[in-house]
Amino acid sequence: MALAPIELLPAELLQPIFFLSDMNIALPHSSHHIAAKLAHDYCYRAICTKYLTTNLNTRVKQSTTQTKIFASKWMTWEFFKSFVTKAWEDKGCLCGKTKYEGCYDKQWPPNFEDATTMLFTRSHLPVLSFVKCRIPVKLLHGPWTPEKTQFLRFLLWTTAMTVDWADHETRKLTLEAKKEAVLTGNLEVVGLFNHNRRLGRAPNLSMVRFAVLEGDCNRSIVYDTMAAARTWSLRGNGWNDEGLDKWCEERIKNRDPKGDWLKVKLQELRATKLSNGGHVMPGQMQPKTGDYDDVDGDKLVIAPLKWNQVSISKYRTWNW
Incomplete structure (x- = not known):
């Protein structure tokens, strides 16, 4: 099939046309030839700045475009980290403000390896918290590399992105992803699925049974679940x-x-007792009871539950 006249234009002309179109994402998505000529970090950063850092007052269009941006092949973890660093390093905080502009709890440099160490509150939100689109499918299935886990955790911690539950294939992949993480013994990923309702329903007894019977009772994963x-x-x-x-x-x-x-853990969870007020108190697991030394690599690791915790300061952390 013959190329359209616009596809024959050199990159030197296509890039200005793209910017004059107000960076309409439909242009690179219309043709592989056009996309290839716009494949430049300068264009990508401009797109991200426009759609990820400002409120355009066109929520549906902006969210749709954000979804396409994160689903793009060029949106890698390395590129995203570079963009975030360059976008807010002059402000010195992911909230996008200096202390003179209202930032009272500097979060810089970003902890890309574990975003949950960064403290945000309802009155001190990261700029990215206004990103409300779909989590890209590429981050919802294995293999669970450290880079993929860090990327997913960072997006869950700093944005309002959600899974596209209306899409059958995405829903299927997401539901299978947690089981895959259990079977491969990936506590970090299991923890993300266990404690983030944007990634699906809370684990139930069936999921515990799966972790025990099919996952060979990896104690760290079973305890967390x-x-x-x-x-x-x-x-x-x-x-x-x-x-x-x-x-x-x-x-x-x-x-x-x-x-x-x-x-021992099941006995603890099944136990009930009366409080001083006469209320029935459900059982709760104790980390040390029944524990034993590392046997055949089976060491109990209890991950800190950071996703809904209250900070030690007078401010309540954002309930992600």
Whole structure:
């Protein structure tokens, strides 16, 4: 098929046309030839600055464009880190303000490896918190590299991005992603899915059973999943499960310390007691009970629950 006249234009002419079109993202998406001639960091940064750092008062169009931007092949973790650094390094904080303009809790440089160490409040939000689009599918499935995990965690912590649950394939990939992380023993990713409702429903007894029976009871993952399930409403008798009890007894019979450990955790969660006010208090796991030394690489690691915590200051952190 013959190329359209605009596709034959050199990059020196196409780039000015793109900027005169007010950086209409439809232009590079209309042709691979045009996209290739606009494939320059200068263009990419201009696009990100326009659509990710300012409120254009056209929410639907802006969100749609943001979704396309993050889904683009050029939007890599390395490029995004470079963009964020250059966009706000002169302000010295991801809120986009200097202390003279109202920034009272400087967050700089950005912690790209673990965004959850950065403290934001409802009155001190990052500029990116106004990004309300779809999480790119490329970040919702394995293989779970450190770069992919860091990228997903950063977006969850600093933006209002969500999964496109209306899309069947995206929904399927997302639901399978957590199980994949469980089976590969990736505690970081399991933690993201356990504690972020934008990534799906809270874990339930079925998910705990999967982590035990199919995931060979990686204790760190099982503990995190059980803790999240309890936090999000699984209480008392809801922890009764013949399959888990049978698994514990079989492992105890074979002198596998995991059996004793899980049995103790289930007993703790099933327990109830009366408070001084007469209210029934559901059981809660104790980190040290039933624990044992590292056996065959099975060391219990309890990840800090940072996603809904209250800061030690007088300000409440943003409930992400």
